[in-house]
Amino acid sequence: MATYEKLTVPASGTAIRFEGGQPIVPNDPIIPFIRGDGTGVDIWPATQRVLDAAVAKAYGGERRIEWFKVYAGDEACELYGTYQYLPQDTLTAIEEFGVAIKGPLTTPIGGGIRSLNVALRQIFDLYCCVRPCRYYDGTPSPHKRPQDLDVVVYRENTEDIYMGIEWEASDPVCIELIAHLNDTVIPANGKLGKRRIPEGAGIGIKPVSKAGTQRHVRKAIRHALGLEGAKRHVTLVHKGNIMKFTEGAFRDWGYEVATTEFRDQCITERESWILGNLEEKPGLSIEDNARLIEPGYDSLTPEKKAAVDAEVTAVLDAIGTSHGGGQWKQMVMVDDRIADSIFQQIQTRPQEYSVLCTLNLNGDYISDAAAAVVGGLGMAPGANIGDNAAIFEATHGTAPKHAGLDRINPGSVILSGVMMLEYMGWQEAADLITQGISAAIANKEVTYDLARLMEPRAESVSCSGFAEAVVRHFGG
Ligand SMILES: NC(=O)C1=CN([C@@H]2O[C@H](COP(=O)(O)OP(=O)(O)OC[C@H]3O[C@@H](n4cnc5c(N)ncnc54)[C@H](OP(=O)(O)O)[C@@H]3O)[C@@H](O)[C@H]2O)C=CC1
Numbered sequence: 001m002a003t004y005e006k007l008t009v010p011a012s013g014t015a016i017r018f019e020g021g022q023p024i025v026p027n028d029p030i031i032p033f034i035r036g037d038g039t040g041v042d043i044w045p046a047t048q049r050v051l052d053a054a055v056a057k058a059y060g061g062e063r064r065i066e067w068f069k070v071y072a073g074d075e076a077c078e079l080y081g082t083y084q085y086l087p088q089d090t091l092t093a094i095e096e097f098g099v100a101i102k103g104p105l106t107t108p109i110g111g112g113i114r115s116l117n118v119a120l121r122q123i124f125d126l127y128c129c130v131r132p133c134r135y136y137d138g139t140p141s142p143h144k145r146p147q148d149l150d151v152v153v154y155r156e157n158t159e160d161i162y163m164g165i166e167w168e169a170s171d172p173v174c175i176e177l178i179a180h181l182n183d184t185v186i187p188a189n190g191k192l193g194k195r196r197i198p199e200g201a202g203i204g205i206k207p208v209s210k211a212g213t214q215r216h217v218r219k220a221i222r223h224a225l226g227l228e229g230a231k232r233h234v235t236l237v238h239k240g241n242i243m244k245f246t247e248g249a250f251r252d253w254g255y256e257v258a259t260t261e262f263r264d265q266c267i268t269e270r271e272s273w274i275l276g277n278l279e280e281k282p283g284l285s286i287e288d289n290a291r292l293i294e295p296g297y298d299s300l301t302p303e304k305k306a307a308v309d310a311e312v313t314a315v316l317d318a319i320g321t322s323h324g325g326g327q328w329k330q331m332v333m334v335d336d337r338i339a340d341s342i343f344q345q346i347q348t349r350p351q352e353y354s355v356l357c358t359l360n361l362n363g364d365y366i367s368d369a370a371a372a373v374v375g376g377l378g379m380a381p382g383a384n385i386g387d388n389a390a391i392f393e394a395t396h397g398t399a400p401k402h403a404g405l406d407r408i409n410p411g412s413v414i415l416s417g418v419m420m421l422e423y424m425g426w427q428e429a430a431d432l433i434t435q436g437i438s439a440a441i442a443n444k445e446v447t448y449d450l451a452r453l454m455e456p457r458a459e460s461v462s463c464s465g466f467a468e469a470v471v472r473h474f475g476g
């Protein structure tokens with residue numbers, strides 16, 4: 001048993017262990033929770049009420065969660081002292097008990113502390129941020145057909161510019177770094193021409209590694225393998241046309257995982273065109289197939305034409321038998337889209353997407369945008385998953401202007417709790433909550449954010465009132 005400076009571990013309960021990246025869950029798990037800053041004061045009690053009621057109803061006392069209050073953010077400073085935003089006790093508790101849940105934590109813009117939310121993901125190597133965006137019937141939305149969006153954003157969670165390796169413009173190290181880049185590093189690369197970093201610039205570094213990308217893509221593909229029909233689909237989202245060696249590499253490394261480790265279960269979009277063309281027109285020549293997959297083929301240089309022909313030949317040789325004859329239609333489709341395009345696609349053609357596998361920053365943006373389509377940040381849950389720990393939290397932040405007013409929507413943290421119960425294998429309790437939320441919304445018992453979008457506008461319930469409504473509607 002670990003030692004704690006200011007915390008007392010619950011007298012009863014058992015730790016969740018991890019084996020091979022999977023949680024082994026006892027009937028009485030000790031689960032650390034962080035209340036959170038801002039609206040955390042409203043949301044957390046509402047969430048705990050719903051989770052406890054669901055577990056009690058589903059298992060009649062056979063299973064229960066032993067909550068272990070741990071501290072981060074403003075509350076931690078009150079208990080541990082000034083600037084103690086993320087005390088060692090909290091880290092020890094998450095390490096010892098493996099699965100935790102948290103409310104949002106404040107991060108100042110510009111100077112001040114770095115994000116505690118990001119720090120927790122990095123400290124525990126929670127490399128996949130999983131954010132499902134699906135529609136609950138009756139939820140008001142600015143979109144005409146919000147029900148068409150049913151995606152899971154798989155956001156890489158430990159790399160990219162979120163590593164926080166950056167220097168302020170006035171920092172002497174930054175000035176020295178810019179001089180070194182301008183005088184030595186950039187001229188040494190023949191392709192960068194006369195480019196110069198402007199003096200007075202701040203500098204941030206964007207590391208994207210092959211190992212970091214591939215372990216994340218692997219989890220996204222495994223997720224898609226558990227889905228059915230057209231939802232067996234992973235889209236690698238990137239801005240690889242501009243950031244070739246980070247975002248472009250993310251795409252290439254992602255395809256590499258799909259076409260090596262998951263070769264028998266995956267088909268890429270281009271491979272599907274090649275096989276599909278041949279299925280539609282048996283006897284189609286390599287050149288005509290190449291013409292169909294490559295727009296503008298006839299105006300390509302002979303070398304480029306030969307490369308497309310070679311691609312068609314290679315695909316037919318490698319997987320013509322194993323994937324051809326329509327077999328590929330049962331497999332996980334892996335394609336890629338440029339990030340700006342995916343923002344419009346999830347609004348204009350939402351039904352075409354399923355698992356959106358992204359880098360860190362793109363996933364941050366896309367998860368808020370996708371949440372907006374299906375009803376806003378009040379209904380946007382999330383999970384940070386690693387091989388030895390998992391922390392569940394909503395997509396949104398502290399929403400400070402609503403703090404302490406018992407009016408914010410606790411739906412996102414409650415749904416993050418649903419993800420936690422599913423991760424623990426407690427599906428019966430998770431289902432009760434999902435039913436309760438669906439029925440509360442259908443009954444127009446909703447918080448201000450959803451009430452104001454309803455037509456006619458509905459009378460809103462409080463944050464705690466929504467939790468009570470969810471509990472009342474367990475079982476439909
Ligand atoms: N994982 C985390 O802990 C995160 C922390 N943050 C941090 O949170 C702080 C505040 O960030 P901010 O940019 O204001 O973004 P927020 O996500 O906190 O809030 C922005 C707006 O989104 C709406 N919203 C957010 N949560 C809910 C909810 N539960 N129910 C209904 N509506 C909701 C509200 O809109 P309206 O007022 O129009 O109703 C709110 O004003 C910052 O310090 C930021 O760094 C941000 C994101 C994630």
Ligand SMILES: O=C(O)CCC(=O)C(=O)O
Nearest residue numbers: 106107115117118364395
């Ligand atoms: O940590 C923060 O303050 C913001 C993080 C964030 O926006 C997110 O994880 O979605």
Ligand SMILES: [Mg+2]
Nearest residue numbers: 364365368395
């Ligand atoms: Mg965000």
